Amino acid sequence: MRKYTQFATRTIRTMLARLVDEKSHEGYRLLMIKLGGxxxxxxxxxxxxxxxxxxxxxxxDADFLAGGLLExxxxxxxxxxxxxxxxxxRQKLTAKVDVAPIIKTYIEPTNGVDIFIVAKSIIxxxxxxxxNISELVYQQHPARILVVAPVVLKDARPNxxxxxxxxxxxxxxxxxxxEDDERKPNGEAVPGIGGxxxxxxxxxxxxxxxxxxxxxxxxxRAELAKG
Amino acid sequence: xxxxxxxxxxxNNKVGNRYEDFFAAYKLLEGIPDYIDYAxxxxxxxxxxxxxxxxxxxxxxxxxxxxxxxxxxxxxxxASGKLEKEFRDQKKECKAKAKKYQLVxxxxxxxxxxxxxDNIPHGLKSVTRxxxxxxxxxxxxxxxxxxxxxxxxxxxxxxxIYGQSEYQIIVxxxxxxxxxxxxxxxxxxxxxxxxxxxxxxxTNCRIRTxxxxxxxxxxxxxxxxxxxxxxxxxxxxxxFEWRYGVADKGxxxxxxxxxxxxxxxxxxxxxxxxxxxxxxxxxx
Numbered sequence: 001m002r003k004y005t006q007f008a009t010r011t012i013r014t015m016l017a018r019l020v021d022e023k024s025h026e027g028y029r030l031l032m033i034k035l036g037g038x039x040x041x042x043x044x045x046x047x048x049x050x051x052x053x054x055x056x057x058x059x060x061d062a063d064f065l066a067g068g069l070l071e072x073x074x075x076x077x078x079x080x081x082x083x084x085x086x087x088x089x090r091q092k093l094t095a096k097v098d099v100a101p102i103i104k105t106y107i108e109p110t111n112g113v114d115i116f117i118v119a120k121s122i123i124x125x126x127x128x129x130x131x132n133i134s135e136l137v138y139q140q141h142p143a144r145i146l147v148v149a150p151v152v153l154k155d156a157r158p159n160x161x162x163x164x165x166x167x168x169x170x171x172x173x174x175x176x177x178x179e180d181d182e183r184k185p186n187g188e189a190v191p192g193i194g195g196x197x198x199x200x201x202x203x204x205x206x207x208x209x210x211x212x213x214x215x216x217x218x219x220x221r222a223e224l225a226k227g
Numbered sequence: 228x229x230x231x232x233x234x235x236x237x238x239n240n241k242v243g244n245r246y247e248d249f250f251a252a253y254k255l256l257e258g259i260p261d262y263i264d265y266a267x268x269x270x271x272x273x274x275x276x277x278x279x280x281x282x283x284x285x286x287x288x289x290x291x292x293x294x295x296x297x298x299x300x301x302x303x304x305x306a307s308g309k310l311e312k313e314f315r316d317q318k319k320e321c322k323a324k325a326k327k328y329q330l331v332x333x334x335x336x337x338x339x340x341x342x343x344x345d346n347i348p349h350g351l352k353s354v355t356r357x358x359x360x361x362x363x364x365x366x367x368x369x370x371x372x373x374x375x376x377x378x379x380x381x382x383x384x385x386x387x388i389y390g391q392s393e394y395q396i397i398v399x400x401x402x403x404x405x406x407x408x409x410x411x412x413x414x415x416x417x418x419x420x421x422x423x424x425x426x427x428x429x430t431n432c433r434i435r436t437x438x439x440x441x442x443x444x445x446x447x448x449x450x451x452x453x454x455x456x457x458x459x460x461x462x463x464x465x466x467f468e469w470r471y472g473v474a475d476k477g478x479x480x481x482x483x484x485x486x487x488x489x490x491x492x493x494x495x496x497x498x499x500x501x502x503x504x505x506x507x508x509x510x511x
Contacts, residue, residue, distance in 0.1 A: 087477075089431070089480050091431035093399065093400060093403040093431065094403055094407065097399065097403050099395075099396045099399055099400070099431050101392070101393070101396055101431055101433065101480065102389050102392055102393075102478070103477060103478065103479075103480050103510075103511070104475070104476070104477035104478075104510065105389075105475070105476055105477065106474050106475050107474055107476075108473075108474050109473050109474065130367075131392045131395075132392070134367060134391045134392050134395060135389060135390065135391055135392040138371070138390075138391055139390075162364075162365065163365065163367050164367070165368065210510075210511065211508075211510070211511070213507055213508075218504070221472070221474060221475065224472065224473065224474055225457075225472060
């Protein structure tokens with residue numbers, strides 16, 4: 001059963017439905033970019049133009065969901081945005097315990113951070129975002145942590161909050177369009193985002209997706225090198 | 228004091244969440260530096276049947292008998308001196324053996340430690356210690372503890388570039404391996420066996436290791452890597468760790484002694500990348 005949040009307009013609900021049914025990689029990518037844009041529109045009202053932001057995403061989301069979100073925030077006059085991109089592996093220690101070791105990161109240097117924006121195409125166990133937030137939050141001490149996703153699985157929020165002490169978890173704010181409560185035996189949400197995001201985006205499988213280097217990162221890395 | 232029954236047997240899918248489980252994971256963690264550097268093994272066992280049976284830690288020289296008291300009410304005299312009697316019984320049992328021993332009470336805070344340490348009954352002082360192990364709710368919280376826990380994690384992690392996330396995976400792995408361990412012939416959890424099991428998992432728990440047999444191609448690969456502008460790397464902890472520019476860094480998911488790393492070396496030697504972008508295509 002899917003529950004929509006107050007942010008899910010009719011247009012967004014249609015986009016979420018199309019995401020599940022979309023057949024082509026290109027079409028799926030475009031929908032993810034648009035959903036990122038819509039999430040950007042929602043959270044832009046929560047951010048002051050002078051806030052220093054770190055946008056945190058996984059490599060599979062950087063060109064699509066996070067890219068759309070970044071562009072949308074910039075259109076809303078929010079420009080102090082650094083990007084942190086993570087390449088995580090995913091391992092099951094037991095049937096109930098997952099870990100997401102970090103293989104590689106691209107983290108732009110900042111002069112202090114006020115807000116983390118953690119963007120993820122779908123949040124289920126929250127394993128990956130817990131890992132990535134853990135790696136950064138104790139060094140950068142943001143005042144606010146905005147967790148944004150088109151779709152989450154029920155209990156994503158308590159799963160995430162249980163990981164952190166109250167001093168950190170009270171900084172979390174949540175922005176998503178839909179919450180699903182059904183999952184397949186392999187853990188995928190139903191309808192979720194229509195299956196494995198890597199395969200739907202056409203960037204490989206869960207085993208090969210870490211070879212994908214987002215264009216957004218290549219571009220920003222080159223700009224950073226120029227100074 | 229137990230916070231729940233220990234499950235035994237069954238599937239390999241138990242989750243450690245008791246005070247005792249976190250403490251056992253801590254003792255395993257504490258044993259790892261000496262295991263890596265000097266091959267000194269330790270063994271742990273719960274419910275030994277002794278008077279102090281919460282956890283027995285066996286080293287080559289000394290046996291440590293632990294009684295875990297996570298509650299607030301523990302005193303030597305409570306329940307008609309039950310705790311004192313258990314310690315005296317344990318002392319008597321240990322004296323009958325030739326091996327050195329120590330009796331340990333584990334409590335969650337300084338107030339309990341002081342209260343118990345200041346009132347150790349006559350005849351037990353020389354063989355009894357009271358130590359603190361804080362209550363934690365998950366592996367992340369345990370990994371975030373400062374002091375000795377952090378020192379050990381910093382010492383044994385394969386990574387110098389990733390901190391909290393790596394430490395947490397090490398703790399989670401130890402915890403999971405502890406609650407699902409296969410007992411040796413004496414019913415113990417053996418650190419050496421556990422480390423061997425961790426070593427067979429390529430990507431989830433990166434503990435520093437050695438790299439005794441470097442392939443001949445490594446020399447050529449080093450030359451190639453050293454010529455890539457802005458790229459620095461190290462294999463000091465048995466894993467390939469690298470940085471590029473001010474924003475990029477990484478740690479290979481597998482150790483240098485693995486077949487996967489040898490294949491990476493071969494790709495570098497064959498393709499001779501001259502820029503980071505070229506090299507990045509050969510990362511796993």
